Amino acid sequence: MITTPAILKAERSVVDGPIERIVIKGVSKSFNTRQNKGRRGAAAQPFLAVRDFSLEVREGEFLSVVGPSGCGKSTLLDLLAGLEAPSGGTIYLDGKPVAGPNQRVGIVLQGYALFPWRTVRKNIEFGLEIKEVEKKERLRISQHYIELVGLGGFEESYPHELSGGMRQRVAIARALAYDPEVLLMDEPFAAVDAQTRETLQEELLSIWERTGKTVVFITHSIDEAIFLSDRIAVMSSSPGSLKSLLEVDLPRPRKTDRSSVRFGQLRHEIWELIQQNGHGQRQLEEQLVIKEAEELLVIRTPVRA
Amino acid sequence: MMAVTFTERLRRLGLGVLGILLFFALWQFVTTVQLIPRSLVPPPTKVLEVFFENLLAGKLTDPTLFSLSNVVLGLALAIVVGITLGFVVGLYLRRFDQIVLPFFRICEKLNPFALFPIFIILFGIARLEKVMVVFWVSLWPLLFSTVDGAHGLDRVLLKSALSMGAKRGKLFTKVILPLMLPPLFSGLRLSATLAFFMIIASEMVGANDGLGWLYLVANHAYNLPLMYGIILFITLLAIVINALFSFIERRFHLWKPSVSFD
Ligand SMILES: Nc1ncnc2c1ncn2[C@@H]1O[C@H](COP(=O)(O)OP(=O)(O)OP(=O)(O)O)[C@@H](O)[C@H]1O
Numbered sequence: 001m002i003t004t005p006a007i008l009k010a011e012r013s014v015v016d017g018p019i020e021r022i023v024i025k026g027v028s029k030s031f032n033t034r035q036n037k038g039r040r041g042a043a044a045q046p047f048l049a050v051r052d053f054s055l056e057v058r059e060g061e062f063l064s065v066v067g068p069s070g071c072g073k074s075t076l077l078d079l080l081a082g083l084e085a086p087s088g089g090t091i092y093l094d095g096k097p098v099a100g101p102n103q104r105v106g107i108v109l110q111g112y113a114l115f116p117w118r119t120v121r122k123n124i125e126f127g128l129e130i131k132e133v134e135k136k137e138r139l140r141i142s143q144h145y146i147e148l149v150g151l152g153g154f155e156e157s158y159p160h161e162l163s164g165g166m167r168q169r170v171a172i173a174r175a176l177a178y179d180p181e182v183l184l185m186d187e188p189f190a191a192v193d194a195q196t197r198e199t200l201q202e203e204l205l206s207i208w209e210r211t212g213k214t215v216v217f218i219t220h221s222i223d224e225a226i227f228l229s230d231r232i233a234v235m236s237s238s239p240g241s242l243k244s245l246l247e248v249d250l251p252r253p254r255k256t257d258r259s260s261v262r263f264g265q266l267r268h269e270i271w272e273l274i275q276q277n278g279h280g281q282r283q284l285e286e287q288l289v290i291k292e293a294e295e296l297l298v299i300r301t302p303v304r305a
Numbered sequence: 306m307m308a309v310t311f312t313e314r315l316r317r318l319g320l321g322v323l324g325i326l327l328f329f330a331l332w333q334f335v336t337t338v339q340l341i342p343r344s345l346v347p348p349p350t351k352v353l354e355v356f357f358e359n360l361l362a363g364k365l366t367d368p369t370l371f372s373l374s375n376v377v378l379g380l381a382l383a384i385v386v387g388i389t390l391g392f393v394v395g396l397y398l399r400r401f402d403q404i405v406l407p408f409f410r411i412c413e414k415l416n417p418f419a420l421f422p423i424f425i426i427l428f429g430i431a432r433l434e435k436v437m438v439v440f441w442v443s444l445w446p447l448l449f450s451t452v453d454g455a456h457g458l459d460r461v462l463l464k465s466a467l468s469m470g471a472k473r474g475k476l477f478t479k480v481i482l483p484l485m486l487p488p489l490f491s492g493l494r495l496s497a498t499l500a501f502f503m504i505i506a507s508e509m510v511g512a513n514d515g516l517g518w519l520y521l522v523a524n525h526a527y528n529l530p531l532m533y534g535i536i537l538f539i540t541l542l543a544i545v546i547n548a549l550f551s552f553i554e555r556r557f558h559l560w561k562p563s564v565s566f567d
């Protein structure tokens with residue numbers, strides 16, 4: 001495995017300042033949704049899921065994204081992974097526009113998205129097979145990650161024989177196994193119990209520290225975001241946009257910090273930011289959205305058609 | 306499907322065999338005491354006797370091989386055409402499927418019995434026509450199950466595969482094909498059953514070989530025991546074909562299709 005030593009990177013950033021790995025520039029995404037009013041009368045209704053989103057993700061940074069359900073977090077991740085094309089704006093990976101999926105970017109999708117006909121081992125080896133890594137090497141790597149996520153003994157089990165938390169761990173191991181430089185994770189610890197969750201958080205941090213990967217991490221847990229991240233992006237919904245970007249100024253390691261004063265302050269701050277996206281404001285915004293989306297669609301029609 | 310223990314399976318098999326034996330016993334009884342005249346329904350002992358006479362004389366060999374080989378040929382053709390066409394329509398022609406699919410649905414609904422004379426005009430009454438009949442009837446279940454399967458492909462799994470760099474060939478062989486196996490097999494099984502059903506029927510309309518033709522010959526000779534014998538034989542073959550596909554299906558389904566609610 002090729003890894004960038006942390007020291008080397010630190011030196012570089014002293015010289016050049018932070019390096020931007022991903023640049024998201026004025027990105028918006030609208031979906032054509034079909035209202036279920038029978039096939040004929042249903043016109044395609046544009047729905048603006050993400051609006052004018054700009055953010056720079058630094059090389060080697062751990063960035064979390066929090067926000068209310070449905071605010072477009074998963075959509076944002078799909079855009080970053082090149083699985084969806086933005087309706088407006090551009091995303092750059094190391095200076096090049098993202099035009100499609102790229103093996104340098106790995107994603108752990110929300111839910112498990114495991115291949116039901118493949119065993120745990122075969123699931124984890126999928127990306128390696130695509131990369132045409134030879135069999136022996138595949139076996140070595142998959143075994144390493146199976147043990148890392150604590151699934152030793154379940155190598156030959158099928159996904160339907162595993163618990164939710166175990167499946168989630170397979171998904172994490174699968175994304176790690178083909179060693180992408182950028183790791184996108186969509187609520188990867190949502191289905192595991194508190195204890196496993198803490199273990200996995202620490203495991204993830206140690207992998208991140210060792211490998212210097214850039215991580216974009218979606219979570220519903222404010223505590224998790226604070227514990228893990230260098231920075232936290234707070235999103236607001238209808239349409240999804242960046243509300244605020246916070247620097248987490250807690251020293252690492254943060255194992256004992258969860259009850260510290262600063263931790264509490266950050267927790268409160270983020271909580272307030274999410275709450276502000278209240279209901280009174282939402283209806284007004286929604287009307288605005290429809291207008292904007294209509295405009296967007298008029299401009300963008302040739303692309304879609 | 307629930308896992309069935311060996312003893313439970315044995316018990317079910319036993320009960321099934323018992324039912325069949327009871328049926329034959331009843332048949333024997335009814336014909337022996339002449340509740341139904343023997344000129345209409347011969348007793349099963351007589352049916353089996355005449356049937357095995359013919360079987361041992363080799364009279365059934367050629368017709369059976371003729372019928373089965375036509376099923377195999379027609380089915381093979383339908384597999385190639387139906388699955389290919391299904392993939393093309395289901396995966397790549399999604400824009401046009403509202404034009405193409407209704408047409409195919411109508412083709413499927415055409416009564417195949419009504420088509421026999423047309424097939425005979427077009428292809429004669431020899432092997433070619435039989436293969437075409439089998440091809441025609443087994444094409445549609447295969448085509449539609451492929452299209453439905455392609456439309457129902459799990460988008461999240463595709464996304465997941467794409468994100469790991471799978472493209473074209475590998476995406477197809479490593480993800481799309483395995484995802485499609487369950488619908489493909491159910492289509493194939495339906496087609497095979499239908500094909501065997503239809504080959505017999507078409508051989509009774511116009512043919513010079515095959516089990517359906519032999520049945521007709523027995524009918525014209527008023528050889529009732531042989532007629533009943535052939536009916537039993539055809540049923541047995543249908544059961545064997547079905548069991549064969551169940552076996553293949555089980556072999557290929559090491560995994561259970563996951564039930565998802567999203
Ligand atoms: N393919 C799609 N077609 C139409 N609408 C979509 C599509 N994908 C997402 N949306 C809509 O975009 C909005 C954002 O969805 P997204 O999944 O990104 O939310 P999220 O922030 O990840 O939510 P959660 O926290 O519940 O996972 C939602 O309102 C959703 O209905």
Ligand SMILES: [Mg+2]
Nearest residue numbers: 073074110186
């Ligand atoms: Mg989501």
